Amino acid sequence: MSKNADKVKITVGFEDHLKEISVKINDNDVLPYQPTDSFDEVGQDRDRLDAIAKVTGAARYTFDRKLDGMVYGRILRSPHPHAKVLSIDSTVAKKMPGVKAIIEFHEVFRTRAVRYVGEGVAAVAAETEAQAEAAIRALKVDYEVLPFAVTKEDAMAEGAPAVASPNSSNVIAPRAWGRSEKEQQAHLEDQKAETDEAFAEVKHVVSGNFSTQVQVHNALETHGVVCHWQGENLKIYASTQGTFSCRGQATSSRGPIKARNARVLSEYVGGGFGAKFGLRREGVAAAILAKKAKRPVHLMLNRREEQTDAGNRPDSYQELKLGLDSKGRIQVMRAHSWGTAGPGRSGAGARNSIIYNIPKIDKVEYNVRTNCGEARAMRAPGFPQGAFALESLLDMAADEVGIDPVELRKRNDSHPIRLAEYDMGAKMIGWRKNRNRNPGGGKGAIKRGLGCASNEWFAAGGRGAACLIRVNKNGHVEVRSGGQDIGTGLRTIMAQVAAEELGLGISDIETFIGDTNDPRCPGSGGSTTTPSLMPAVRIAAHRMAQELLTLVAEKLKWDIEKLTFKKGAVVRKDDKKLKKTVTFKQVCALIEGEVLEINEKRLANYGGFSSTNSGVQFADVEVDTQTGVVRVKRMVAVQDSGVILNTKTAESQVRGAIIQGVSYALFENRVMDRQKGHMLNADLENYKIAGALECPEIEVKLLNVFNGKNNTSSMGIGEPPIIATAGAIANAVANAIGVRVMSIPITPKKVLEALKNKGKRK
């Protein structure tokens, strides 16, 4: 960045909330999209470019790959929730038909411990899937079986067996942020004392204990890879959310694979939802089996493995308390939570303190180790569970204070975008008219209710992405980046952003993704793929346009400052006519050599309008008080995600998140056998996912916010909309039946129990 670059004024904001700010534009960068810009491609409704491959069956996913000489890998898994592998006898398996290689995990991963049922122990590669399956069954493992704890309660009980190792505690202390143990102790005590004081002073106090279940990602394409060694180099087809992290892992000198170079290919990925980062053990096993077998190895998990060994959203138990003044303004909050992370220490915290303005907070999160499959990031990790509890408690507070729940939220929220969204959403759902004024009352078994909840996310993206654009002399344009599309429509928006700069249509552009031979793109986590990559695409396309315009300006002695591309030809920016029509193709013919290439990196973020994106959701439900069945009839979502690059695919993301949220609120639940540590519903009929019959009518309003954070002003939208859904539904259920279900999933049984207890309490 040059030191004396001048600041420029840009307009940021949305609808009638626009303002001017001055920013110092990065060298090389283009001004962020402005509300006054006119667009031909960006922000339009465009069909996904890969839709045709997907509706014809032509799209080849990792699971569909077949290479010459390819063999199949299968993993033998522990039947014990906690054990030590003493030895593995593979004498019989080795001699079985078709078997090409066998590996023992303790040799590869340097640990003999298995800490949950389903953790891998050994793997086999054989000519057919059936032969591999037969061979793993013939492996004889000698285990030292160890005591275990499957639930939080068991793991926290006095004298509970150590879940992970004898020298690690089952309950992981909250993050100390650099404080010593003593300082941390004092800090927590101070925090408690301070909030106790505040609670003593407020007018209203509400509290509640909430719990949420373990949710399993269950992408339809399971985790897995096809590994193919070419000399010392490794080619990996992977079903992944991070092509480059897989490449890094395969080539790391500290990892077990140690390829000289690796190329990771993910042309199509059958869903991810947060669980598919890195090669994981199955990927590493496949690479090593392939080396041993000297054959390409196809290793994809089956459904049971996907449910038990490929991550999940942790459960939570949350003790919440709010103190409010007489006007319903929150003064203080206490939120203590416990969540199971599996045997590891990954974050099982319930996030619930970021949306509303709360002056004093006593927040403590405990992760509790259990002998169950490991938690991994799942679509807005920590937030849906936190929001379910806090949004429920906010409605309880509104009752206590005696004001409308939406009004209560508005009094405690200062985000300019969300403040507008509350009103828009309330209007769309008919909040005033349709809210149940007599919860649980009235005639008939079916009760209707409305509920509201909000979300916040941080999807402004950041550096680390690059884009390569190549234009042939014949006018063919290719746009390349090595990232992956897990179902969001990445190819399509890349083409839209590039097309806009080059004055072309998206069908004039070929996009390539999912290949680490192309420029780097970060993993698809935190909803950052779009805001991280699109600015790079735009700079590259912009510079390409400038180079091409230079060719024509020099040739025809035109003033390049006045030129731009529009609708396939060179035009003047001021709309005046040029003496001569020059098409994009004609300009490309001026390219010296065969091809013009530009490779550009994404630059740092600007201050912009808002670093977070926000949304509000409303649920309209019907509850059958005789059967306890909850039906979500309608969901309304107002969502901000910066400048929306493709309205069609962005709206699909919101709809999909809402359906997953409905599923989380009402159905999904990992059921563990506490005695044996087995997951009892590791399939798709007993692990219930919302189907078409449970899909509500969904109405989405996408707010177009010129946030000015980057040159495309775009943000990510995959995660934020799932945060609010369960909370909105829980509030709607309470509004319908006049009593609250404090835990999700809100099953018929829980509804009936709540109704029964309601009678008692009164």
Place this chain on the structure above:
Amino acid sequence: MSRDNKATEETQGVTRRGFLKGASFAAAAVGTGSLLPPPQTASSQNEEEVLILGTEETKIALTINGENISTEASPSTTLLDLIRGPLDLTGSKRVCDRGSCGACTVLVDGKPICSCSYLALDAQGKNIQTVEGLMVGDKLSPLQNSFVSCDALQCGFCTPGMLMSCTALLEKNPNPNREEIAKGISGNLCRCGTYQNIFEAVHKAATGGGK
């Protein structure tokens, strides 16, 4: 019950070898899916040899997407594994392998079935249609077109199965309402959450908008 479970169950009750002695292999295959070991002399566990009958590759003739095909497969092969494997039609997916998700849906004589739970041998002489056979000449079918324009797919992994169920539905009921569409695809799971887009796509195709 998944294979892993099955294995424990079998070793607890009857051993698999004992079970195979008493029952025909084909019967065992129906229960346990397509990954059972192919014909072998089962001498792995101890020295005794067991002769397993009926596991030789058998000729199967069927029509797939209008083409007459004659191929060979062992009797335990599912229709899904046959079309994905030797026939290399990988549009149909294996997601649960036990009839609960619909990702493997194909049409057998016009009826949607889960090809993961249907033996290839039972398709003998039948007319099979897979997602690869939906195009009309080199044009997308109206339903495929409306799936594209209504964005009725995200990751696309459930899409082939969805298209087959919707094709069958429209055949039976050319103008279904939202609820009828939902029922028609109630056996197909989509983890990305495309149901509402699918309702719109089917409606569009039914009302002539998918052309």
